[in-house]
Amino acid sequence: MNGAAQGTIDKPLIDRTAAASGVRRLLLLGGALILVSAALALLGHRYGEMALLAIFGLLAMVGIVAIFAVALGFVRMTGRASDGGIVRDFVDTAHAGVLILDRKGQVVYANRSYGDLTGASKPAEIRSLERLLSRETEATEAIYYLANLARDGRSGQREFRLAHALTASDPTEANAPCWYRVSVRPLATRSGAMQAWQIVDITADRKHEESSFQDLQHAIDYLDKAPAGFFAADSGHRIAYINATLAEWIGIDLADVKPYQRTFEDFLTPASRALFADSAKGEVESIIDLDLQTISGTSLPVRLLRRPVRDDSAAPGIVRTLVLDRSGEYDTATPVELAEARFTRFFNSSPMAIATLNPEGRVVRSNAVFRKIFGVDAAEGKAGFSTAIRNNGHDAFRKALAEASTGRAGIAPLDIDVQGEPVRTVRLYLSAVPKVGADGEECAILYGVDITEHRALEEQIAKSQKMQAVGNLAGGIAHDFNNVLTIITASVDFLLLNHRTGDPSFQDLLLIKQSANRAASLVRQLLAYSRRQTMRPKMLNLTDVIADMHLLLKRVSGDHATLERQHGRDLWPVMADIGQFEQVITNLVQNARDAMPDGGKITIATRNVGASEARRFGYGELVDGDYVLIEVADTGTGMPPDVAERVFEPFFTTKEIGKGTGLGLSMVYGIIKQSNGFIFVDSKSGQGTTFRIFLPRFIPSEVGGTVPESAAAAANAKMDLSGTATILLVEDEDHVRAGNVRALKMRGYDVHEAASGVEALEVLEDLGGEIDLVVSDVVMPEMDGPTLLREMRKTRPDLKFIFVSGYAEDAFAKNMPEGEKFGFLAKPFSLRELAVAVKTAIDES
Numbered sequence: 001m002n003g004a005a006q007g008t009i010d011k012p013l014i015d016r017t018a019a020a021s022g023v024r025r026l027l028l029l030g031g032a033l034i035l036v037s038a039a040l041a042l043l044g045h046r047y048g049e050m051a052l053l054a055i056f057g058l059l060a061m062v063g064i065v066a067i068f069a070v071a072l073g074f075v076r077m078t079g080r081a082s083d084g085g086i087v088r089d090f091v092d093t094a095h096a097g098v099l100i101l102d103r104k105g106q107v108v109y110a111n112r113s114y115g116d117l118t119g120a121s122k123p124a125e126i127r128s129l130e131r132l133l134s135r136e137t138e139a140t141e142a143i144y145y146l147a148n149l150a151r152d153g154r155s156g157q158r159e160f161r162l163a164h165a166l167t168a169s170d171p172t173e174a175n176a177p178c179w180y181r182v183s184v185r186p187l188a189t190r191s192g193a194m195q196a197w198q199i200v201d202i203t204a205d206r207k208h209e210e211s212s213f214q215d216l217q218h219a220i221d222y223l224d225k226a227p228a229g230f231f232a233a234d235s236g237h238r239i240a241y242i243n244a245t246l247a248e249w250i251g252i253d254l255a256d257v258k259p260y261q262r263t264f265e266d267f268l269t270p271a272s273r274a275l276f277a278d279s280a281k282g283e284v285e286s287i288i289d290l291d292l293q294t295i296s297g298t299s300l301p302v303r304l305l306r307r308p309v310r311d312d313s314a315a316p317g318i319v320r321t322l323v324l325d326r327s328g329e330y331d332t333a334t335p336v337e338l339a340e341a342r343f344t345r346f347f348n349s350s351p352m353a354i355a356t357l358n359p360e361g362r363v364v365r366s367n368a369v370f371r372k373i374f375g376v377d378a379a380e381g382k383a384g385f386s387t388a389i390r391n392n393g394h395d396a397f398r399k400a401l402a403e404a405s406t407g408r409a410g411i412a413p414l415d416i417d418v419q420g421e422p423v424r425t426v427r428l429y430l431s432a433v434p435k436v437g438a439d440g441e442e443c444a445i446l447y448g449v450d451i452t453e454h455r456a457l458e459e460q461i462a463k464s465q466k467m468q469a470v471g472n473l474a475g476g477i478a479h480d481f482n483n484v485l486t487i488i489t490a491s492v493d494f495l496l497l498n499h500r501t502g503d504p505s506f507q508d509l510l511l512i513k514q515s516a517n518r519a520a521s522l523v524r525q526l527l528a529y530s531r532r533q534t535m536r537p538k539m540l541n542l543t544d545v546i547a548d549m550h551l552l553l554k555r556v557s558g559d560h561a562t563l564e565r566q567h568g569r570d571l572w573p574v575m576a577d578i579g580q581f582e583q584v585i586t587n588l589v590q591n592a593r594d595a596m597p598d599g600g601k602i603t604i605a606t607r608n609v610g611a612s613e614a615r616r617f618g619y620g621e622l623v624d625g626d627y628v629l630i631e632v633a634d635t636g637t638g639m640p641p642d643v644a645e646r647v648f649e650p651f652f653t654t655k656e657i658g659k660g661t662g663l664g665l666s667m668v669y670g671i672i673k674q675s676n677g678f679i680f681v682d683s684k685s686g687q688g689t690t691f692r693i694f695l696p697r698f699i700p701s702e703v704g705g706t707v708p709e710s711a712a713a714a715a716n717a718k719m720d721l722s723g724t725a726t727i728l729l730v731e732d733e734d735h736v737r738a739g740n741v742r743a744l745k746m747r748g749y750d751v752h753e754a755a756s757g758v759e760a761l762e763v764l765e766d767l768g769g770e771i772d773l774v775v776s777d778v779v780m781p782e783m784d785g786p787t788l789l790r791e792m793r794k795t796r797p798d799l800k801f802i803f804v805s806g807y808a809e810d811a812f813a814k815n816m817p818e819g820e821k822f823g824f825l826a827k828p829f830s831l832r833e834l835a836v837a838v839k840t841a842i843d844e845s
Helices: 016-042 045-070 085-092 112-118 137-151 203-224 244-250 272-281 335-349 368-374 393-407 452-497 506-529 541-549 550-557 577-593 611-618 640-645 664-674 709-718 734-745 757-766 785-795 831-843
Strands: 097-102 107-110 155-164 179-187 192-201 229-233 240-244 286-294 297-310 319-325 353-357 365-366 414-418 425-433 443-452 538-540 563-566 574-576 600-609 629-635 678-683 689-696 726-730 748-756 772-776 800-807 823-826
Touching: 085 112, 112 192, 137 179, 179 203, 229 244, 244 319, 244 393, 272 368, 319 538, 353 368, 365 368, 393 414, 393 425, 393 443, 414 823, 425 452, 452 506, 452 734, 452 831, 538 541, 538 577, 541 550, 541 563, 541 577, 541 600, 550 563, 550 577, 563 577, 574 577, 574 689, 577 600, 577 629, 577 664, 577 689, 664 678, 726 734, 726 757, 734 748, 734 831, 748 757, 757 772, 757 785, 772 785, 772 831, 785 800, 800 831, 823 831
Parallel strands: 563 600, 726 748, 726 772, 772 800, 800 823
Antiparallel strands: 097 107, 097 192, 155 179, 179 192, 229 240, 229 319, 286 297, 297 319, 353 365, 353 443, 414 425, 425 443, 538 574, 600 629, 629 689, 678 689
16 A cells, blocks of 8 residues: 555644754743743843742743653754755655665654555554564565665665555455565754655555566467567578477477577588578568478478568567478468479479579579579679670670570580689680560570589699609609619629729729719609619607708708798607608708899798688698698799799709709609608798698507617628528529529538529429528519419518619508518618528527
């Protein structure tokens, strides 16, 4: 119950300050009477003295009463007789209940509304809110908080709900719950600090809010259960709201949808995303037919009715979109509507670009893929289709369009390049429209297939085949050349055994041997390019390897170039032949130096590259995986594209005659490929060159220990190379075989020889299998070395074998049966190397 329900209120329920004003008026009246009586007494009037005594007695009684009233707090003395009639009338008639307490908590003032709200009809029934609500558990916390604020001289406000009204005579009886708002603030007066409490019944406001909230819940329920989908999104297509129907179609849980966390494009098929992105631009209404992609991966054809909100009171950029199911699952869909939905779905979901053209070459209508490839201007007919392709395809397109305009069938496809970067190649198919429409606009249908990746793959395969063919040629030449070098090396070694240092021919023999070794180095470069050289890979930390090479690289780079190293932290290990890798880096630094005749900077940088970052480089040949990247960059003259394409070809060089063989970078290419890595070159004329080497990350595992190379070399130097074992030497080159037989017999071995694998089997049979070791070439006519090994071990499983070849051991070892053991000696080799290999194989248990 509030004051408004009681009619017009004229007087406050209780006002201690008004009583104090009455006392003051009484005292003024008494003072006036005293003055009159005193005047009569002075004039000699007989009643003057009696009147004066009576007045003094009366005033004494009033004074005593006033003293007790002040002491009990019923009367407060103030400096003003009134606080203002207008303010008092306003507070007395206020709708809210007002209570004024002094610093001791005594009631100073309470208006009529306070009594009406708290059920007090008499001044004696007025109590403070703290006392009144002390037993109401629902309001205790709020009143306690406000009371503490009042004691600290601060303001505050709280709302609480009671199960019954404060005016209820019996709270246990059925009573409607009520809401109250209570506030407190300090008052500073001349008589001291006071507290102003205010209480308002807000039950009606709360009921109105609950009713509005229920209406809102009903509206949301109507929208959620509507037969059409609905969502609201901002200008970036981030979903602010989605109804339950659309969420059910997509297959998502509404509880998991947070505002502005997902975009509507996340629920579109790839073919529909481009169409939606183009059609949903700008603040215009639009109708879009496309396919949704559900969580289960299925597609759902829908029609979007999109309307941006132009009301300033709405959230910025909010676009409301109605989503209609076009799958035809409802009986209301007509055959025409179903056919239209199917056609729209096929048209927009096609993986190829489709458009219809008029005789002028402008697009009449197009699908999403066409927009993505050729751009919005061409797709919407704002510009002719020819503006979207490069000049080299204009003539061919005009000719094909003219043929289509005449109704000709079987128009040959044409490959054109699309405008923009990077360059994309599209294969176009044009066909004439069977029957010109009523408007006479469409004359041809254009189909476009993006063949950029296909073209790049073709070029890559052609390049690989070319490199492979040249590599096979180089490998074959190297193999035959190795046999010649083996003969030369063995012959020189025999001659050096019979000539002393002071012999006039000794220096000539050394020059022949040095030349043979240099020729062997060239052969190794050819084998490196063909990926058939002998490699001994081991786990390397490239930071340490390049740091150890710093002094060497400084000398290679020369005085005019600045060499800078940039090492990544915690570099992953790789598997590579350290000697071959050093040769790669040295060759690249030397090429960088030659590309900077006027000086510049050479940078060698290493870092780890994860699989995701490796994909971002865009190298189609690069296999997914983790790599260690080595970059060798220079600030030199750079290379034009036609030179960069051929830079790894053998014998290709841009240097002057006599200053380069053209094998350096081809050797680098072969070494990296043989290490299961990749190498690419990025260069532009006048902007320098960067070589990027990707070596696969190696994850170490437990392996058996090996003897250090230095210790093994020292042991070989002191090894007794003589022996008496029986050896079968198999070699198809007569001069090579003769030299090797002579070298082994000089060491005391019993040597038998064979010119082929078939002949070797006959010798083994003639000797009754009494052979301790077989030294065989790998590549031979009739029967190669691995086949000979398998045949001989059928009868002699424990027979020891050494293969001799100019190719890498891996070139044939991968074709050997698992578990087969054999030794390996790379051509060309010296007589001592042959003797060491034989002695080591025989001494093995």
